Amino acid sequence: MNSIDRAISNLNQSIDDWKQHTSISFGEFLDLLTAHPTRVVRNVFQVFHDMIKTYIEGGIDEYPDDPESIHYVYYDCHRLFIEGTDHPFFADRLFANRLVNLVDAWKRGAQQNKIYIFEGPPGSGKSTFLNNLLMKYEQFANTEEGMRYEVIWRLDRKILSSHKKQEVNHFLDDLSKLLDEYELTQEEIIDAKAALQEEGEFIDIPCPSHDNPLLIIPKDHRRSFFDDLFRNDEAKWRLFTEKEYEWVFKTNPCTICSSLYQALLHRLKSPAEVFSMVYARPYQCNRRMGEGVSVFNPGDRPLKQNILTNEMLQKRINALLRDSNQVKYLFSTYAKTNNGIYGLMDIKGHNTERLIELHNIVSEGVHKVEDLEENVNSLFFALMNPEDKKNIANIQSFSDRLEYIKMPYVLDLNTEVEIYRNVFGKQIELNFLPRVLHNFGRVIISSRLKSRSEAMLEWIEEPQKYGLYCDENLQLLKMEIYTGHIPTWLEEEDWKRLTAKRRRQIIAESETEGGQGFSGRDAIKIFNDFYSTYARKDQMITMAILNNFFTKVHPELNEQIPHGFLDSLLRMYNYTILQEVKESLYYYNEERISRDLQNYLFAVNFEVGTTQTCNYTWDKLEITDGFFEGIELWLLGEGVDHDRILAFRKATQKEYTASTLTQEIMFGKQVTETKLYQALHDRYVHNLKSKALDPFLANENFRRAIKDYDREEFKTYDKKIKSDVTFLIKNLCSKFRYTKNGAREVCIYVIDNDLARQFT
Numbered sequence: 001m002n003s004i005d006r007a008i009s010n011l012n013q014s015i016d017d018w019k020q021h022t023s024i025s026f027g028e029f030l031d032l033l034t035a036h037p038t039r040v041v042r043n044v045f046q047v048f049h050d051m052i053k054t055y056i057e058g059g060i061d062e063y064p065d066d067p068e069s070i071h072y073v074y075y076d077c078h079r080l081f082i083e084g085t086d087h088p089f090f091a092d093r094l095f096a097n098r099l100v101n102l103v104d105a106w107k108r109g110a111q112q113n114k115i116y117i118f119e120g121p122p123g124s125g126k127s128t129f130l131n132n133l134l135m136k137y138e139q140f141a142n143t144e145e146g147m148r149y150e151v152i153w154r155l156d157r158k159i160l161s162s163h164k165k166q167e168v169n170h171f172l173d174d175l176s177k178l179l180d181e182y183e184l185t186q187e188e189i190i191d192a193k194a195a196l197q198e199e200g201e202f203i204d205i206p207c208p209s210h211d212n213p214l215l216i217i218p219k220d221h222r223r224s225f226f227d228d229l230f231r232n233d234e235a236k237w238r239l240f241t242e243k244e245y246e247w248v249f250k251t252n253p254c255t256i257c258s259s260l261y262q263a264l265l266h267r268l269k270s271p272a273e274v275f276s277m278v279y280a281r282p283y284q285c286n287r288r289m290g291e292g293v294s295v296f297n298p299g300d301r302p303l304k305q306n307i308l309t310n311e312m313l314q315k316r317i318n319a320l321l322r323d324s325n326q327v328k329y330l331f332s333t334y335a336k337t338n339n340g341i342y343g344l345m346d347i348k349g350h351n352t353e354r355l356i357e358l359h360n361i362v363s364e365g366v367h368k369v370e371d372l373e374e375n376v377n378s379l380f381f382a383l384m385n386p387e388d389k390k391n392i393a394n395i396q397s398f399s400d401r402l403e404y405i406k407m408p409y410v411l412d413l414n415t416e417v418e419i420y421r422n423v424f425g426k427q428i429e430l431n432f433l434p435r436v437l438h439n440f441g442r443v444i445i446s447s448r449l450k451s452r453s454e455a456m457l458e459w460i461e462e463p464q465k466y467g468l469y470c471d472e473n474l475q476l477l478k479m480e481i482y483t484g485h486i487p488t489w490l491e492e493e494d495w496k497r498l499t500a501k502r503r504r505q506i507i508a509e510s511e512t513e514g515g516q517g518f519s520g521r522d523a524i525k526i527f528n529d530f531y532s533t534y535a536r537k538d539q540m541i542t543m544a545i546l547n548n549f550f551t552k553v554h555p556e557l558n559e560q561i562p563h564g565f566l567d568s569l570l571r572m573y574n575y576t577i578l579q580e581v582k583e584s585l586y587y588y589n590e591e592r593i594s595r596d597l598q599n600y601l602f603a604v605n606f607e608v609g610t611t612q613t614c615n616y617t618w619d620k621l622e623i624t625d626g627f628f629e630g631i632e633l634w635l636l637g638e639g640v641d642h643d644r645i646l647a648f649r650k651a652t653q654k655e656y657t658a659s660t661l662t663q664e665i666m667f668g669k670q671v672t673e674t675k676l677y678q679a680l681h682d683r684y685v686h687n688l689k690s691k692a693l694d695p696f697l698a699n700e701n702f703r704r705a706i707k708d709y710d711r712e713e714f715k716t717y718d719k720k721i722k723s724d725v726t727f728l729i730k731n732l733c734s735k736f737r738y739t740k741n742g743a744r745e746v747c748i749y750v751i752d753n754d755l756a757r758q759f760t
């Protein structure tokens, strides 16, 4: 075999698309219908729903046990809008919830004869959204999972002509009559004759409206037909009772299918024989060909001919059925997207006329194609800039056929940051101290929010009480809610007041936000400017740099940011990192506390100046005054005079030997289960909580040790300080994702800005 033959042969084997196009008989179709009823019986709304659910899957609820949950959940839209696209679209959490809720409503069969208008300001990514959505729909609809069948009539010449043999001549005689009626040219008459005598057993007549084959069963008989066909199982029950399947019993086939059915029935006198000419084939979606999906741009001129025919096919039909008036193979361009999606990119230019025409059709449910009425059951999408609303002012005010879905700029912080990562690469994060990148996103989003939020103020009546972590407009808190996060700094009482009703009110406000402020495009430009100026190998981007950028370097940007927001953001940042440093130092570190206390209890029995190995922890202890004081600081607090410390140590030693050791440990208790241990533990934690940092911050040695961490000089410090600093830095890295340098920088920042005092 030469290479050409081999290449062709391989191609021949690997291309199997054509198999999908193969038609099956109505009987085979019914087999499939009974085997997979919920897959075969689907209209465009149901397929669209399945498509979204296939790509997005279930949402994640971060608070699954929350009784006030409104199921405002996280949907991973990566596969739907990003994977395999030329331009990714980023749906924020708010929009993703809006979209999923809409699609769920369609699935439940909520009113469907509407035009769905996605309304968003320029730069919100509307056209990217629609292109990606339609691309995924087209792909899905052509897979086995998303595939539906459509009618194709296969007229059997042999059967039909045997019924009318004697009539053929009659027909030929009547050609002259046809000539008058249709003004056919001589050439066309010859074509028609040829068609009659043409070889081949069948004439295939596709349904241009992509009707589901089950619609060929006369409407009045469908219920009893399905009753016979299906077992009495859940699927049947759903089909018969659920609103989403109402269309199955209500929809008429297109005029071509119904007239063909009538003509054939008239001829064959047997429905069974008619059904033997009904075939089913996969409904192939092809946006470029305008089949199943069609999208119009404002500049696309209206077609000269809105009504389509197929002369060749018409002649054949006429020839075969003799009576040329019975079946008119005539349809409008809307038929091509019947049971599919019809989209308008932006309502201006010619799309304004299209929308108005569409509105009339949707209101009526049918439209006239010459003297025929054509059904239109499609999913109608349109995109609109708010300022283009005026173009349809005469219909929008009173129409309940237009449903608007808001598509504002991104309002969810995580999505905003995801966009920067996508555009500039994941490595950008390495140039920021933790939280600073997200704070950049917060600044951008603050410009998009309304400064006064009735819903937030109704919930939290005195915003000032959160002055340490939040701005007075509560935008920072609202941003958290939009990302699906309820901050831990909320007071218990406010947490309780965050009822389902209030949550809905807050989320509903997002519909009126994001139409102003920095657009998606602006944000990327600003970020690019910021990042390219400040990203350096040797220094990470800090809050000071961020603040400076928006206030000093580009004061014009600051004008779009609500007054006082940057200050509040900085305060929240300071508060948050202070908590991180505190927590990393000791806070709630049970293991560390326990180790300290066990070592302390063991050591009080020994003279200062000796070295011992602790029986409980196996730590080697250098028992010095420094060692005792390091722990007593936590047991007694700061500023206690030396005599009291010594007295405390002595009393502890006395109790340890007199009762702990002899009455508890000797009788099998663990040291950590003893009364003395518990008492010390309580003291330790109490002091820790209130004054975790103070001792360190007052200690110049500690500050210097942090600066010298990871350097040669670090070795010269006292053992206790070394271990505290190492512990702190390691915790910051492991718990809060700092790098070593970042952790060091943030500690120095906390100390130098005296944050511990600011927040007492």
Ligand SMILES: [Zn+2]
Pocket: 151, 207, 208, 209, 210, 211, 253, 254, 255, 256, 257, 258
């Ligand atoms: Zn049809």
